[in-house]
Amino acid sequence: MNYKHYILSFVFVLCWSFVFSQSTKTDRETIEDIIEEIASSTDEELDYTTLFDDLNYFITNPLNLNTATKDQLEKLHILNDFQMNSLKAYIEKNGQLLSVYELQLVYGYSVDDIQKLFPFITVAVGEADNKFSLAKALKYGNHQLFIRTQVVTEEQTGYSEISDSLINAKPDSRYLGSNQKIYAKYKYNYKNFLAFGITAEKDAGEAFLKSSIHDSLKDEPFYDKLHNGFDFYSAHLQINDFGVVKNLCLGDYQVQFGQGLVIWSGLGYGKSPYVLTVKKQSPGIKKFSSTDENKFMRGVGTTLRYKNFDVSAFYSRKNVDANIAEIDSLDEEVVAVSALQITGLHATPSDIENKHAISESVMGGNITYNHQKFKVGMTAVNYLFGADLEKNVSPYNQFEFNSSQNSNFGFDYQFTLHDINFFGEAALSQNMGMAFINGAIMPIAPQVSIAIVHRNYQRDYQSYYGGAFGESSKISNEQGFYIGAEILPYRKWKISTYFDTYTFPWLKFGVDAPSYGYDYLVQVDYSLSRYVNMYFKVKQEIKPENGSSEVTSIDPLIDVDNFKLRYHISYDVSKNLSFKNRVEYAFYEKGAEKSNGYLIYQDINYRPNKIPMTLSFRYAIFDTESYDSKIYAYENDVLYAFSVPAHYSKGTRYYLTLKYSLTGRIDLWLRYARTTYDDKETLGSGLDEILGNHKSEVKAQIRIKF
């Protein structure tokens, strides 16, 4: 290590301590910011539990950058591949970091990145502590218990009174259970070595006690399938770094390999304002602790590490929901289903009929060879359903998976050459359908980095468990080319942009001809100071859908234009008070149908000095001409709950979230949210219909740490 290194570090420590010292953000707020950034870009209510868990873990056990492995750095979800390599190269050349502020000297790290990393990292000189002992685990492990309940306060049709004769005639006309949603979770972890947890959930409308359902339904056949207690239970145990065992998962887990062409359960990032995050990190097998009731694995999975090889194998068997199409008249076995259900809702008699209708067995494995400069892997998966899937075949879906068993095989790679990181995967399904994805991420100048991705998914590639980069959610019938660039033109400014063009060589649902489209995003971030950040975002997507023709019976395709413009600013007014504002405009056009939409909101976050609480308040006004020009916005919620509601029609929405720390071990959350519509007399439809123009929701949550 040379002197220059010391002096520079020292200078940076001085400067940077000053910059960071007045930070008012709590660590949890930083996690929220990161999740909000990801969530606000996808416009989908996804489950961010795993991401939250990973980041939350690092808050209590900050990652030592000097000894962190690449796997661990990947779990931060903040760094791209280039930054990870750059850090490793820096440490190799200059010796271990002396302070986290020294990151500023590492090529490829912006001020913004370091601010984001801050709560999750530390720097300590020395060797990694990777010895596991059971005694320590039992003594120092930490336990957390969560209980949450939430309820819509207005009466919805599905819960209203009904006469015996009416419900007998139409059993599906009311929900079986109460309108409360209840969620309970226990988790234990000891550093990164051992994790154990149980999750239980009852959705609104699901019956908790068998006896509580409408008396006249108790003779119906579905009654025998009901059971007392929560509708969904999940449990997991994960052990890491125990000798040759890199990890071992028992119970519920998720599997993510390669670039996701073969298998990728759980959250996968697609296009977002993180324009360079296009490569998947292939974390392998890891615990599942969220509440997606269908897409997870249940059984056992493990990864063994021997020298440079990682060998993984897993087996899962569970029952999944499906619409029953045919039952064998003799032994009453289900022989065919028309669709697999993924909502996880079991609130009506027919939901109960479909619940766990067929078995699903999945087995697979992966072999990866890790080298400092490159990594190659092979993944194979085989799955078998207890009955034939018999979808209604129409021209558009004739190439999709439609039987009871399938296998996928994939080969993936990544390597670095001249600072350019190449990656990709090629995969094959049992019917010989193929899919390819190839890409590269390159820092081409200190201020410019670009990412390119090309994918070619054939129309007959069938992958039920995959989740790869692309425009459609299915990995088939798509060719596309993506290019993204991140440019840091001046200090405090950042431009992120991507442009993606794609063709769908075969028909799609609602698109009766081969088609093509494109979308792009330009986001300009400006950090006026540590306390004032703003960005301006433009996003547009143009792709065709079926139009309607009065002349012929064939619907011609017409372009659908979705355009969004957003200005967002967040600023600290004082040490205790911070504000956020957003103005968003949406424009939708499909032939002669046009509609505009606006959303404006004000956020207030307040943290008093003396009381251990935080208060988040939002008031939003929205006015959209139709549902097509709806606008999504991420909302602050209680821990482990995520809401990204769509704002449409004309009205206002506000919420108030309160967190109060009773003691160091007990935290309470309370949340009230209400949307009022100006131009509606009833809301929702079917069983969720509300006779009134407002919808309110109350949530309460407690966390006990011990």
Next chain:
Amino acid sequence: MNKIFFALVMTLFSANIFAGNDINLNGARSAGMGFSSVMLSDVWSVSNNQAGLAFLENPSVGLNYRNSFMVNTLGYQALTMAMPIKNTGAFGLNVSYFGYSQYNESQVGLAYGKKLSENFSFGLKVNYVQTKLAEDYGKIGRAVAEAGILAKPTENMFVAAHLYNISRTKIADYTNETIPTIFRIGIGYTFSEKVLVTTEVEKDLKYSPIFKVGIEYQLVEGFFLRTGISTNPTMNSFGIGYKHKRIVADLAFVTHATLGLSSQISINFLF
């Protein structure tokens, strides 16, 4: 099949992609960068923006061949020469031919570019363009003028504008068929010696504007990677370039979602 395809191309898409007597943007370098070219300064400035000629240091000759959508009859070839003369400005000449025996367009043009100050130049060009249709239709020729400016406000930045067919010349009065008038403005920025990013907006008076973005990256000394996008219609382009002493060779591929692949190759020789 080929004929049907050709007819489809000509009737449906020709307007946007290469309308008759359209401006012929030359060189596989600009093609690899989404056709953004107004701010570049090389031998192809003779066609792309004559103001760029003023910044040339060596006399040079270039050959360019382009094929659109793998259709035989959609070939384009051009020969270009540029000659900088100290204190006088730079002269340029280009000859080009597009089409085949039944339909073709040929063009001859003389260009001139001059620096007005150390970092600002202008350029002019006069072309004679001739369109020929087989059989009884015959041929028709017209003169077309174009002009451009190019500025380097800072060491790393190029800003340029160009106008094609200043006089809005028509091919024939009785059909009111005009040669397009096209206005282009663009900015280029070199982030380092290795990286050039370009953007350009092209507006044909009759059509929606075309936006273009391009990146050129010097992977190793003398070897360039390029990519770019242009809109209306959306086309992705990719290119490579190799420079060895006095020879520059560039290759570009452009993809169109419906019509497929086009390719372009150009070779320049610097004296």
